[in-house]
Amino acid sequence: MRIGLLTEGGYPYATGEARLWCDRLVRGLPQHEFELYALSRSAEQEEHGRVLLPEHVTRVWTAPLWAPADDGRSYNWRERRRFAERFRELVRGICAAEAEPFAAGLYGLAELAREQGGLYAALRSETAVRAVESACRAPGASRAVGTAQVPDLLEFVDELERALRPLSLDWYEELGAVDVCHAAAGGVAALPGLLAKRFFGVPLLVTEYGVRLRAHYLEHSDGSRRPAVHALLAAFHTRLAGEIYAEADFLTPGNAHARRWQERCGARRDRLRTVHPGMEADRFATVGEAADCGDPDTLVWVGRVEPAKDLIALLHAFAEVRRAEPGTRLRIFATGAAPDYLADCRSLAAQLFPDEAADAVTAGENPVTFEEIGGPEVPSSADAYGAGRVVVLSSVVEGFPITLAEAMFCGRATVSTDAGAVCEVIGGTGLVVPPRNPRALADACLSLLRDPDRARRLGAAARARALELFTVEQNVAAFREIYLQLLARGPARPDGDVPFAQPPEARVPGHWTTPTWAPLPDPAGAAGAGGARAGTGRAGVDADTDSGAERAGAGIGRAGVDVGAERAGAGVGVGTGRAGASAGGGERPGGGGVVGAAGGGDGAAGAARSSEAAV
Known part of the structure; x- marks a missing residue:
C-alpha cells in the first residue's frame, strides 16, 4: 500500500511527541510505502535536518509556510475576474452564517491555482482586501468582524494567504497517486489531503491528538491580537475544520475530548474511531517494574514550564502540603520553559519559602527545586518520574496528557487536575481535582503521601492501564486495520482505479x-x-x-x-x-x-x- 503522510511543523523535521508518534507509525508498518508531505513552520526547523528515515519512505516533499511563495505569476483579466468571484465566495462563507459559499470558494481557488499557477499575488492584492471588507460589512456578518478596520483587513489577508498556500503546491499529481492520504493533524496540514480527495478521489484519514481548531481559539486569546483579526481567523479555521470533518473518510481523535470537538463541528459518528497515542513502554520498564517506588516524601512534576501548566497553583498547594508535612519536597523537572513564566515561578517559590534557596538543586536541602532532564543526576524522563512516589499534574489547559501517561508507565500514583483528556487517561487509577484549586490539590497530595500502600496500589493499576491502552503496538495495529478498511470500501477515484x-x-x-x-x-x-x-x-x-x-x-x-x-x-x-x-x-x-x-x-x-x- 502507498501512504501519503501529511504533516505540519512535525515529522520528519521537528522534535517532540508530534514527530515521535509519526516516526513510530512509519517504522511499525514496514510492509507499506510512505511518502512524506511536510509543511515546515520555520527556517530553523529545516536547518536542523531530517531524522533518519527507513527505506520504505520513498520520498519527502517539503513546503515552507514561513517563506514568501511568490512564483511571479500574474493573472490576466479573465483569471482576475475568476479569482475575484471565488474569493468573494470564500470570505462570504467566513463572515456570514451559512457555510456553503466557503467550500465553493475554497475548491474554486484550488482549481484556479492548479490550472494557472500560484495565488500569492492575487491573495495579497487590493481586490482581496476589498472583498474581505465587503464581506465584513455585509448583512448577516457577525458583530466582531464588522468592526474590522484597514489594519485588521491587511493582517487577516496576510494570514489567510499563508493558510491557503497549500492550494498552490505542485504536490498533487504525485499525491493523487497514493492509496491513502493520512493527515497527522487537522487544519492546514489536512488541506492537501482534502484537495487530493476532491481532485483524485484519494481516501482521506485525519488524526488529531490535539484539536487544531481548539488551539486556534486559544491562540492570542490573551488580547495580543486585534479582536477583529482574531474573530476572522477563528471563523476561517472553523469553516476549514467543518469541511475537513465532513469530507474525511475516517477521523481518528486521540481521546474522547478531541472526539467531542470533532462531533460538534460536524463529524459523523460512523467515521470516528478513538486511537490513543502510542508510546514506547520499554523506556519506562526499569522504573515501572522496580520494587522501589521512589522517595516517599517527594512530589514530582514533569513538563514544559508555561502558563497553561499552572505551576503557580501548584506552588501554593505545596505550601499547604509543607505546612502539614514539613519533610516533603517538590521537584520540578522542566522539558522546556517560557523564560518569563519560569522567572515568575522561581520568584514565587522564593517568597513562599523565604528561608530556603528555591533555585538550588542539591538533594535534601530545599523543599522546591527547578531542574532539567538530561543532566548527570537525571539523565532521562524515567529517572525524573522515579525520583518520587507521587506525580502531580496541575494544568488548566491540556490535550492528551503525555507526561501523565509516562508517569503511569512508571507505576507512579498521580494527582491531576480535570483538564482535557485527564479523566479518560487516568480511568480511576489516580486522584483528580478541579483546576485552579490549590487547596484540593494539596489535600489529594497529602492523602497519598500519608497512605503509601494506597499510592503503591494506584501506581500498579496505572501501569497496567497504560500497558493496555497507550503502547506503540496498539497504535500501529489500529492504523493498520484502518488503512485496510479505507481500501476495502471500494474505488473512490474518478478514473475507476481498483486497489490491489x-x-x-x-x-x-x-x-x-x-x-x-x-x-x-x-x-x-x-x-x-x-x-x-x-x-x-x-x-x-x-x-x-x-x-x-x-x-x-x-x-x-x-x-x-x-x-x-x-x-x-x-x-x-x-x-x-x-x-x-x-x-x-x-x-x-x-x-x-x-x-x-x-x-x-x-x-x-x-x-x-x-x-x-x-x-
Whole structure:
C-alpha cells in the first residue's frame, strides 16, 4: 500500500511527541510505502535536518509556510475576474452564517491555482482586501468582524494567504497517486489531503491528538491580537475544520475530548474511531517494574514550564502540603520553559519559602527545586518520574496528557487536575481535582503521601492501564486495520482505479517475477524513457518525456491507460512501468499494455493488448 503522510511543523523535521508518534507509525508498518508531505513552520526547523528515515519512505516533499511563495505569476483579466468571484465566495462563507459559499470558494481557488499557477499575488492584492471588507460589512456578518478596520483587513489577508498556500503546491499529481492520504493533524496540514480527495478521489484519514481548531481559539486569546483579526481567523479555521470533518473518510481523535470537538463541528459518528497515542513502554520498564517506588516524601512534576501548566497553583498547594508535612519536597523537572513564566515561578517559590534557596538543586536541602532532564543526576524522563512516589499534574489547559501517561508507565500514583483528556487517561487509577484549586490539590497530595500502600496500589493499576491502552503496538495495529478498511470500501477515484489490482508478487524483487510466457522488455525502450531505474512494480524515477514527466521503469509496473481508466494487473505483459503517453494520444500504454496511437486509442478495460509497450 502507498501512504501519503501529511504533516505540519512535525515529522520528519521537528522534535517532540508530534514527530515521535509519526516516526513510530512509519517504522511499525514496514510492509507499506510512505511518502512524506511536510509543511515546515520555520527556517530553523529545516536547518536542523531530517531524522533518519527507513527505506520504505520513498520520498519527502517539503513546503515552507514561513517563506514568501511568490512564483511571479500574474493573472490576466479573465483569471482576475475568476479569482475575484471565488474569493468573494470564500470570505462570504467566513463572515456570514451559512457555510456553503466557503467550500465553493475554497475548491474554486484550488482549481484556479492548479490550472494557472500560484495565488500569492492575487491573495495579497487590493481586490482581496476589498472583498474581505465587503464581506465584513455585509448583512448577516457577525458583530466582531464588522468592526474590522484597514489594519485588521491587511493582517487577516496576510494570514489567510499563508493558510491557503497549500492550494498552490505542485504536490498533487504525485499525491493523487497514493492509496491513502493520512493527515497527522487537522487544519492546514489536512488541506492537501482534502484537495487530493476532491481532485483524485484519494481516501482521506485525519488524526488529531490535539484539536487544531481548539488551539486556534486559544491562540492570542490573551488580547495580543486585534479582536477583529482574531474573530476572522477563528471563523476561517472553523469553516476549514467543518469541511475537513465532513469530507474525511475516517477521523481518528486521540481521546474522547478531541472526539467531542470533532462531533460538534460536524463529524459523523460512523467515521470516528478513538486511537490513543502510542508510546514506547520499554523506556519506562526499569522504573515501572522496580520494587522501589521512589522517595516517599517527594512530589514530582514533569513538563514544559508555561502558563497553561499552572505551576503557580501548584506552588501554593505545596505550601499547604509543607505546612502539614514539613519533610516533603517538590521537584520540578522542566522539558522546556517560557523564560518569563519560569522567572515568575522561581520568584514565587522564593517568597513562599523565604528561608530556603528555591533555585538550588542539591538533594535534601530545599523543599522546591527547578531542574532539567538530561543532566548527570537525571539523565532521562524515567529517572525524573522515579525520583518520587507521587506525580502531580496541575494544568488548566491540556490535550492528551503525555507526561501523565509516562508517569503511569512508571507505576507512579498521580494527582491531576480535570483538564482535557485527564479523566479518560487516568480511568480511576489516580486522584483528580478541579483546576485552579490549590487547596484540593494539596489535600489529594497529602492523602497519598500519608497512605503509601494506597499510592503503591494506584501506581500498579496505572501501569497496567497504560500497558493496555497507550503502547506503540496498539497504535500501529489500529492504523493498520484502518488503512485496510479505507481500501476495502471500494474505488473512490474518478478514473475507476481498483486497489490491489496489482498482484503482490509483482512487487517482489528478482528476475523470476517476469512471466515465462512474456517477451523480455526492450532495453533500449526502457533506457530511452529518461534514465529510469530497472526493477519491478512501481520502479522508475520521474522521466521527463513529452507526455508530462511520466514514470518509466523496466519490469512489471502499474500498467495503466488514461482513456480506459484502468490499471492492468497480473497477466498483462512486460514492458515499461508507467510509460509516457504518445504525443497527442492522452493514453499511458505500459506493462505490455495497450498500443498507443498518436491521436488517441481505445483504452477500454480488457481490450486487445499487444505484447510490446508502445513508448
